[in-house]
Structures are given as C-alpha cells and as structure tokens.
Amino acid sequence: MLSKIVIIDKRRELPMKYKKALEDGDTSVVVSSNLQDGIKNIQKTEPDLIIVSDSIDEALTSFCEKIRLLAYNTRPVVVALSKSADTNDRILTLDSGADDFLSEPVNIDEFKTRIKAHLRRDIETNIDTRTLLPNRKIVEKSLKRILHSNNNYAVLLVGFENLNDYRAVYSDVASDKLIQTFVAIAKSALEDADFFGRLNETHFIIITNSYKAEKIAEFLTFAFDTVAPKFYSEVDAKRGYMLLKSDRLAGMRADFVSILIGGILDLDMISSTDALLEKLLSIKKLAKIPSGSNYLIDRPQIAGENSVQENRANNSIYIKEPDEALSLLIRTSLELQGYDVVDKLDPEAPFQPAIIIIDSGEDLSGLTVCKELKNRVNFVNTKIIVTTTIHDKAAILDAGADLYLPKPYEILDLIRWVEYIFKQTRS
Numbered sequence: 001m002l003s004k005i006v007i008i009d010k011r012r013e014l015p016m017k018y019k020k021a022l023e024d025g026d027t028s029v030v031v032s033s034n035l036q037d038g039i040k041n042i043q044k045t046e047p048d049l050i051i052v053s054d055s056i057d058e059a060l061t062s063f064c065e066k067i068r069l070l071a072y073n074t075r076p077v078v079v080a081l082s083k084s085a086d087t088n089d090r091i092l093t094l095d096s097g098a099d100d101f102l103s104e105p106v107n108i109d110e111f112k113t114r115i116k117a118h119l120r121r122d123i124e125t126n127i128d129t130r131t132l133l134p135n136r137k138i139v140e141k142s143l144k145r146i147l148h149s150n151n152n153y154a155v156l157l158v159g160f161e162n163l164n165d166y167r168a169v170y171s172d173v174a175s176d177k178l179i180q181t182f183v184a185i186a187k188s189a190l191e192d193a194d195f196f197g198r199l200n201e202t203h204f205i206i207i208t209n210s211y212k213a214e215k216i217a218e219f220l221t222f223a224f225d226t227v228a229p230k231f232y233s234e235v236d237a238k239r240g241y242m243l244l245k246s247d248r249l250a251g252m253r254a255d256f257v258s259i260l261i262g263g264i265l266d267l268d269m270i271s272s273t274d275a276l277l278e279k280l281l282s283i284k285k286l287a288k289i290p291s292g293s294n295y296l297i298d299r300p301q302i303a304g305e306n307s308v309q310e311n312r313a314n315n316s317i318y319i320k321e322p323d324e325a326l327s328l329l330i331r332t333s334l335e336l337q338g339y340d341v342v343d344k345l346d347p348e349a350p351f352q353p354a355i356i357i358i359d360s361g362e363d364l365s366g367l368t369v370c371k372e373l374k375n376r377v378n379f380v381n382t383k384i385i386v387t388t389t390i391h392d393k394a395a396i397l398d399a400g401a402d403l404y405l406p407k408p409y410e411i412l413d414l415i416r417w418v419e420y421i422f423k424q425t426r427s
Helices: 014-021 035-045 062-071 087-096 109-126 135-145 161-170 174-190 213-231 236-241 273-286 326-338 363-372 393-398 411-426
Strands: 003-008 026-034 049-053 078-080 100-105 153-161 195-198 201-207 258-264 294-298 316-320 341-342 357-360 383-388 404-405
Touching: 003 014, 003 035, 003 109, 014 026, 014 049, 014 100, 014 109, 026 035, 049 062, 049 109, 062 078, 062 087, 078 087, 078 109, 087 100, 100 109, 100 174, 135 153, 135 195, 135 201, 135 273, 153 213, 153 273, 174 201, 174 213, 201 213, 213 258, 213 294, 213 341, 236 404, 258 273, 258 411, 273 294, 316 326, 357 363, 357 411, 363 383, 363 393, 383 411, 393 404, 404 411
Parallel strands: 003 026, 003 049, 049 078, 078 100, 258 294, 316 341, 316 357, 357 383, 383 404
Antiparallel strands: 153 201, 153 258, 195 201
16 A cells, blocks of 8 residues: 655645655655645545645644644654754754754755655554554554545455464464464465555455455465465364363364455445444454355445444354253353343244254264254354263264363353353454
8 A cells, every 4th residue: 555645835846846756656645735735635644744844824833733633543754844944943843743854955865765764664663563564553544545535445354263262272373373374375466556454463454456356355265275274283184173272161162263354345435444344344244154264245236225234242042951950040040141042943044043052962963953053054153062961072073063061060160151152252
C-alpha cells in the first residue's frame, strides 16, 4: 500500500515540484492550496507525512500545535518548510510539534532523501516483530484510506482457527513457524501494490483489487492446507486431530489449524473501519466448514441490504442422557448457570445447539450418532461432549467427539468444561 503525503502550500510551482520529486510507485502525494482543504485531506486519509509551508495563512507553530490535537491511528510526521533560516524560528517550530524544519530554497535531492528517511522510520516503528508485517495501527489507517478512495479495492480478512490449541500442544515456537509459513505463502501471491498486514494475533488483512481477490483467497486456502500437515507429529497426522495434553484438558480433541477468509469486493456502502471489520468477521464466520480451510466472498451483484448479519450468540445445549435422574441434574445445573437447554434435536434444522452432551451407550451406539452429526454441514459449529462408562478414548475421539468425559464425573467438572468450550468458541 502506498505511503501517503499531504503538502499544504499556497504557492503554485514549488509544491508541484515537490510532488513530482516525491511521487513514485511507493508514495502518493496530495497538494492542498489552503488550510481548510489540507485539514480535510489529513482527517480523511491519515497521511504518513505532512509537509507544510510558511506560505499558509497561519503561523507554522500554530499549525503544528493544531495538527497534534487531531486523532490518528498513527501520528503523521510533520515537516515544516520556511524561507527563514533563523535558529529561533527553527526551535520554536520544532518545539510546537514539527519533526523537521527545512529552509528554502532546498536542495531537491536532499529534500527527497530526508522525506524518504522519515517515511522509512515511520514504517519501521509500526512493524509486527514476529512477521515483519505492518501492525494494527497501519492496518486500520490503510483501511480508512481505501474507504475514501475511488479506486476498485477489495479487502480480505484471513483468520486462523484452532491456533491456540496448536500452540498449547506444539509450543509457541512451532506456532510462530506455522504463521511465518502462511505469511511466506501469502507474500508469494501478492504484488507490490497490494497491502498485507497483521490485525491481531490470529487475523491478517489483505487489500488488493477486486479482480484478483477471489483468486488470492482460493490460492491461500489451498496452499495452506497443502503445507499444514508438515507441522504435525506423525501420530497426529495419522489420527487426523490433535489431543490436548495438560491434566486439565486431557481427553479433549482439537481440530487441526485452518484458515477462514472473509472478503468484500464492494466497499461503497461501508462508512467506517469498525463497520468494515465487523462485516468481514461476519462473512469469515459464515465460511466455516466441518474441516479444512475455506473462503467466502461478498459479491456486490448478489448482496442485498443487510445480507450479512452479525451472528447471534448461541447459548443452547442439548442433552442425550438415558439416566433420567442424571439428565435432570445436568439440565438443572446448566440452566442455573444461564444456559438454554433445548428439549429436541432436529438434524435437518439450519441452526443447531452450540454444545451437545451425549452418552455413548454400553454398545457405543452414541458414537454412531456422533459421527452422523459431525458429517453434517449444519453442525460445523457444534461441539460434542461424549460421556461414557466404556473408557476407550481413541474410539470416542475418532468418532468426532470434541471431548471425552469418562463416567462417573462431577457435575461441577462438566460445567467447567462447558464454560471452557464456550470461551474457546467465542474467542
């Protein structure tokens, strides 16, 4: 994504000379001939650097103080240009908030080198150290810019699923290597004009043009699932899932790491970065499938008003327990904790309970039900807890259970597991 410079200068020829010297494939320059237009451009695009001349109808010191009061994701560098070479003028301007002071006439080569050095330092201070990508501040600033641009931009939100479980099993070092591998894959698919930044621990933003966004998403999901198996042990790769190892989590399976991508091709109806990120998260959630990576793109030709809505919190639980006394005890205990315990399970319904607690049965017939449910797309977001008196952990987890809970167990332990699962699925 281009660096952005705003020049505020009333003169005609010199600002255009500066613009010509600075503008290239990495830098975009906007010239404002008056303060009002300049402030408007600054608030709209949040430039990386502002060049202001003493030709404006305000003292440089006053302007610099005013700029510092504006709100930014990242503070822009302010370079003051003045016909004065007086040391006191320099000191006063720098004290008021300017980062540099250049006396005119300037050597155009030195001017260009100074400005590029400021831009480089600004970028270096906003880099995610583990991926060497722009951090959240730069991401949000870039998103704000494209919302005010007439160019044909598209945005992809890439999110990692089950990364925390992978980190718990394989360590922080292995997790970082997995992420760095994804970053390398993504960079190979992007061009210099594209933007690629890290939004947070598990999410990345790609800004590209609408013509190739879907091809990038398709490539990323395919390439990641192709290389990801190399990051698991031979036992886990053969088994098809990870097994959490701590005393507290022993008996709980975790799916392999995957990526989900939500994309938007038409930004015309989106007014803020918060609204854009919220919509991207909603689209990404809809992309979830039973296993593996996937993407979903919001296309303008088929998207109607409010076509993507925020998912409502699913607080429901279904219990299949043959012991009526135990079933009633579980139900009452969960309801006292604020959960909605449903009476029936309709496998054909589009929306299913967040958690199903099912007894395996002495003949393990409950595992057949578990397998059937796990193979249905509408149960992709449902977690299944299998309780059993037959302590065959491998068979139960292989059937698709998310948690193996041997009987007898304490009701308090079950409630803690339910709380843990809800916390994991909503994080």
